[in-house]
Amino acid sequence: xxxxxxxxxxxxxxxxxxxxxxxxxxxxxxxxxxxxxxxxxxxxxxxxxxxxxxxxxxxxxxxxxxxxxxxxxxxxxxxxxxxxxxxxxxxxxxxxxxxxxxxxxxxxxxxxxxxxxxxxxxxxxxxxxxxxxxxxxxxxxxxxxxxxxxxxxxxxxxxxxxxxxxxxxxxxxxxxxxxxxxxxxxxxxxxxxxxxxxxxxxxxxxxxxxxxxxxxxxxxxxxxxxxxxxxxxxxxxxxxxxxxxxxxxxxxxxxxxxxxxxxxxxxxxxxxxxxxxxxxxxxxxxxxxxxxxxxxxxxxxxxxxxxxxxxxxxxxxxxxxxxxxxxxxxxxxxxxxxxxxxxxxxxxxxxxxx
Amino acid sequence: xxxxxxxxxxxxxxxxxxxxxxxxxxxxxxxxxxxxxxxxxxxxxxxxxxxxxxxxxxxxxxxxxxxxxxxxxxxxxxxxxxxxxxxxxxxxxxxxxxxxxxxxxxxxxxxxxxxxxxxxxxxxxxxxxxxxxxxxxxxxxxxxxxxxxxxxxxxxxxxxxxxxxxxxxxxxxxxxxxxxxxxxxxxxxxxxxxxxxxxxxxxxxxxxxxxxxxxxxxxxxxxxxxxxxxxxxxxxxxxxxxxxxxxxxxxxxxxxxxxxxxxxxxxxxxxxxxxxxxxxxxxxxxxxxxxxxxxxxxxxxxxxxxxxxxxxxxxxxxxxxxxxxxxxxxxxxxxxxxxxxxxxxxxxxxxxxxxxxxxxxxxxxxxxxxxxxxxxxxx
Numbered sequence: 001x002x003x004x005x006x007x008x009x010x011x012x013x014x015x016x017x018x019x020x021x022x023x024x025x026x027x028x029x030x031x032x033x034x035x036x037x038x039x040x041x042x043x044x045x046x047x048x049x050x051x052x053x054x055x056x057x058x059x060x061x062x063x064x065x066x067x068x069x070x071x072x073x074x075x076x077x078x079x080x081x082x083x084x085x086x087x088x089x090x091x092x093x094x095x096x097x098x099x100x101x102x103x104x105x106x107x108x109x110x111x112x113x114x115x116x117x118x119x120x121x122x123x124x125x126x127x128x129x130x131x132x133x134x135x136x137x138x139x140x141x142x143x144x145x146x147x148x149x150x151x152x153x154x155x156x157x158x159x160x161x162x163x164x165x166x167x168x169x170x171x172x173x174x175x176x177x178x179x180x181x182x183x184x185x186x187x188x189x190x191x192x193x194x195x196x197x198x199x200x201x202x203x204x205x206x207x208x209x210x211x212x213x214x215x216x217x218x219x220x221x222x223x224x225x226x227x228x229x230x231x232x233x234x235x236x237x238x239x240x241x242x243x244x245x246x247x248x249x250x251x252x253x254x255x256x257x258x259x260x261x262x263x264x265x266x267x268x269x270x271x272x273x274x275x276x277x278x279x280x281x282x283x284x285x286x287x288x289x290x291x292x293x294x295x296x297x298x299x300x301x302x303x304x305x306x307x308x309x310x311x312x313x314x315x316x317x318x319x320x321x322x323x324x325x326x327x328x329x330x331x332x333x334x335x336x337x338x339x340x341x342x343x344x345x346x347x348x349x350x351x352x353x354x
Numbered sequence: 355x356x357x358x359x360x361x362x363x364x365x366x367x368x369x370x371x372x373x374x375x376x377x378x379x380x381x382x383x384x385x386x387x388x389x390x391x392x393x394x395x396x397x398x399x400x401x402x403x404x405x406x407x408x409x410x411x412x413x414x415x416x417x418x419x420x421x422x423x424x425x426x427x428x429x430x431x432x433x434x435x436x437x438x439x440x441x442x443x444x445x446x447x448x449x450x451x452x453x454x455x456x457x458x459x460x461x462x463x464x465x466x467x468x469x470x471x472x473x474x475x476x477x478x479x480x481x482x483x484x485x486x487x488x489x490x491x492x493x494x495x496x497x498x499x500x501x502x503x504x505x506x507x508x509x510x511x512x513x514x515x516x517x518x519x520x521x522x523x524x525x526x527x528x529x530x531x532x533x534x535x536x537x538x539x540x541x542x543x544x545x546x547x548x549x550x551x552x553x554x555x556x557x558x559x560x561x562x563x564x565x566x567x568x569x570x571x572x573x574x575x576x577x578x579x580x581x582x583x584x585x586x587x588x589x590x591x592x593x594x595x596x597x598x599x600x601x602x603x604x605x606x607x608x609x610x611x612x613x614x615x616x617x618x619x620x621x622x623x624x625x626x627x628x629x630x631x632x633x634x635x636x637x638x639x640x641x642x643x644x645x646x647x648x649x650x651x652x653x654x655x656x657x658x659x660x661x662x663x664x665x666x667x668x669x670x671x672x673x674x675x676x677x678x679x680x681x682x683x684x685x686x687x688x689x690x691x692x693x694x695x696x697x698x699x700x701x702x703x704x705x706x707x708x709x710x711x712x713x714x715x716x717x718x719x720x721x722x723x724x725x726x727x728x729x730x731x732x733x
Binding site for chain 1: 393397450502506508509511515523524527647685687691693703
């Protein structure tokens with residue numbers, strides 16, 4: 001093994017692979033937990049952009065949902081105090097989840113109205129949602145935290161019997177993907193369902209048509225405006241899940257500005273994943289892995305020449321890697337990512353009788 | 355034309371341009387008042403319908419009630435004017451520079467690096483060089499998305515958003531590594547001595563004010579009186595027409611984004627050298643985003659941006675007073691700013707309510723910014 005490690009460059013690659021293999025079981029849960037909100041956010045962007053609406057307000061929608069879910073869950077936990085059921089589910093948490101999704105859907109409705117009906121610039125509309133969400137959640141959070149409301153708890157993971165999780169390799173994969181909380185499970189289902197629907201259903205065909213060439217879609221009788229409205233608002237559901245995940249599944253508290261750029265990484269994952277759910281899923285896990293790698297190098301740095309190399313790279317580099325990759329992919333240096341053709345263009349119905 | 359008719363014409367033109375923003379601000383303040391009333395049980399434990407009156411009064415007196423307050427307003431407006439121009443000039447070229455935040459941070463960082471290197475030098479050397487370093491840092495952060503847009507078609511919105519986060523990472527690395535101060539308890543640089551901007555007005559009116567004040571007429575001249583400004587506006591209105599007229603949209607895109615970066619970098623440098631005096635990871639994290647709001651409010655026109663920046667600067671200056679007298683967190687200002695922007699974007703509704711005619715083609719160029727998001731899309 002050591003002889004292999006000493007070959008220049010290739011040796012480093014081998015060392016790196018061995019290191020990753022060693023660390024993987026420890027880092028994988030961290031990666032999976034970090035990827036969930038990014039995937040969900042990317043699904044929100046997917047619903048918007050595939051039907052021709054740019055959404056850079058994912059960050060704000062997530063933040064609104066995170067705050068609303070946490071606050072309403074906390075309020076209802078004071079009204080209906082019950083012990084947790086399976087998966088840690090309590091009525092309060094369900095109410096919180098519903099309200100969080102509702103808040104994100106309201107923000108999506110605003111985005112849909114501004115970008116589809118008012119035909120305002122879609123990027124401006126998203127920017128407004130981000131600024132507004134940051135302001136209002138910061139404002140209310142400060143007012144609320146003066147009274148220090150009790151946390152409503154959080155969803156817990158689905159626990160598999162030890163006999164399954166202890167299986168070599170398979171057990172580990174099963175644990176990472178099945179032994180998760182309810183929102184993370186919804187994420188997995190959402191990715192698969194949307195991927196199948198996009199390429200195999202009437203809705204998917206129509207959505208792609210509206211996103212690529214709305215005029216042609218309308219001539220075959222598709223109601224462009226209605227489909228866009230529906231998709232944008234449905235996209236809000238995923239942003240809502242992403243936000244709620246942060247405050248009632250992954251953690252149980254809210255901090256001002258806690259989405260911390262995840263909505264924008266989600267946008268990046270969508271682009272890197274070429275506007276498909278599976279692609280975005282892979283990209284989100286890759287991006288999350290970059291964060292996981294940084295942590296693993298900090299806690300358990302590899303030994304030898306690889307260790308020297310990796311610890312010499314500043315930790316911030318790994319955090320910035322997803323953004324750099326996205327720029328490279330968008331610029332088409334390595335395998336170009338091409339957006340839906342009509343994305344960003346407001347649609348005006350064909351004049352009838354003229 | 356007599357002087358009187360000229361004044362009248364100017365008044366009518368100004369009224370046509372400013373009416374909708376003014377109405378939007380008024381409507382937004384009303385919505386803000388409703389938010390205050392609705393949240394008043396959280397502030398004082400009971401419904402308080404007069405809370406908005408107290409709050410707005412406190413805000414006004416905080417921003418304009420004293421000489422120091424007015425200076426504070428001007429100081430707050432300074433980075434917003436420069437960064438607002440960095441967004442507004444981009445709009446004129448049909449570019450949406452969401453990256454003002456990253457350019458602002460990098461500008462401040464490079465200014466800090468230069469200022470630290472020149473800490474022993476004379477201020478006459480250190481100040482210009484530090485400001486120049488800030489401008490160059492911002493320019494670089496604007497050049498990259500400009501060049502990528504011009505030569506690969508990568509949309510500047512996504513690239514600049516990504517670069518904002520790259521800038522944060524660079525900043526965090528620099529101040530916890532190479533630029534970290536000697537005797538500091540958290541990640542920050544040493545105090546900047548030689549390069550700190552002199553105060554000439556009141557308690558904290560630094561000469562960055564003058565830079566911002568000069569940049570407004572300069573930007574106006576550039577956009578409306580110079581050849582390159584004409585080419586920028588033509589490219590923004592119709593890149594194909596610009597190409598047929600013999601202009602070079604690619605070069606103009608790179609030039610405009612670089613110029614925008616330079617202005618945002620200058621904003622960062624002026625804020626760092628005039629206001630803060632040392633660099634931290636939490637350095638003015640919202641200026642670049644407020645600048646977008648300011649540019650939209652000012653209709654991307656330099657004079658409009660000046661007014662927008664003064665309004666936002668005043669709101670920030672008055673927010674402390676509002677917190678003390680009305681008990682409202684300063685974050686209320688962010689809510690008000692977002693509401694102003696929201697109402698402004700839904701200006702169709704405002705026009706319908708107040709029966710105002712459309713004032714002309716000013717906003718048409720803004721409405722086409724996201725159209726290029728999907729490449730050369732057709733409807």
